[in-house]
Ligand code: SAH
């Protein structure tokens with residue numbers, strides 16, 4: 001796309017305040033969220049001998065991410081004096097749980113507090129054969145998808161890598177899932193077996209922190225999630241999709257939601273910046289680079305807006321045209337107070353699903369979980385961040401060109 005074309009489209013921007021990650025908080029540097037290289041540098045800066053640093057990182061890493069320890073005193077394979085030295089400069093800190101609600105269906109919704117007193121939501125969904133944790137990447141969101149509750153909340157800031165991986169660590173604490181040193185649980189028996197980046201925020205507008213956090217979650221000497229058990233959901237930040245394939249390699253879900261640019265411009269306004277064709281091309285390229293399987297197309301069912309038989313056929317045509325290995329996840333719209341849309345009827349959803357299925361694609365309808373505690377997709381919104389985006393602010397954001 002030429003610059004002129006870009007300029008002619010309303011650019012989507014973000015207004016992000018990211019906390020400097022390596023800045024000591026409360027005087028100490030948080031070791032959580034640092035890559036191995038960053039941890040090594042931090043240790044050397046604060047007195048660890050250079051030739052020992054790699055080994056020390058390995059030891060500390062295991063205590064933090066494999067055994068879930070937060071206290072240097074527990075790190076029994078380190079000399080006492082060295083532990084005291086670590087204690088002086090570093091801390092091991094994850095977001096603090098402010099509240100926890102448990103739904104009648106077992107879904108758990110946590111509200112966690114991050115630096116600066118902001119809060120984000122994390123949801124744990126137990127199923128027969130898996131347990132999925134839905135984590136957040138931003139407080140609020142710069143984008144303004146018209147059906148999404150988070151989209152009505154202005155972006156406060158990006159989460160740091162510590163805060164992203166810290167949500168996983170928090171859930172393992174709550175599920176009592178840290179293995180006892182000397183043992184190792186296999187993947188299938190894990191209560192927390194899958195991670196989805198489908199909570200608050202647009203993960204690809206916080207790329208580096210999300211990447212570093214997921215790399216930590218995948219590290220085999222630690223939490224050791226397979227990259228096939230992590231799904232990143234994006235509204236369609238096209239340039240970052242290729243980077244996700246190269247630098248993270250996890251599964252990808254795309255908030256597709258509409259089959260024409262006119263409708264998608266309204267439902268998912270980032271479409272004005274990167275339209276359906278550009279998006280489909282980036283999706284066609286994704287599996288080759290990431291060596292992953294199918295891409296999940298998320299499609300929220302909105303009565304009378306995007307749920308016709310024609311839409312279903314067009315959706316299939318798009319996917320076929322680009323030969324994208326795909327599964328289509330139909331999401332019954334979760335209404336929220338003041339939401340401008342209604343959920344499609346069950347019959348309509350079934351008819352839509354049948355068309356997609358008959359065309360050769362899996363088209364499961366997502367079960368709504370945690371309804372009684374407002375834990376469903378797109379309903380997440382922190383209780384303390386009620387600030388609604390004003391129309392003026394949305395316009396200002398849309399008018400400022402992105403880098
Ligand atoms: N920003 C990312 C990830 C967070 S949203 C994205 O947009 O993909 C996670 C999923 O929930 C997305 O598919 C989103 O479109 C969907 N969603 C948002 N609001 C919803 C609602 N009210 N009902 C159903 N799904 C919703």
Ligand code: SF4
Nearest residue numbers: 141145148151201235
């Ligand atoms: Fe942001 Fe995703 Fe909600 Fe759109 S659907 S406003 S990108 S969180």
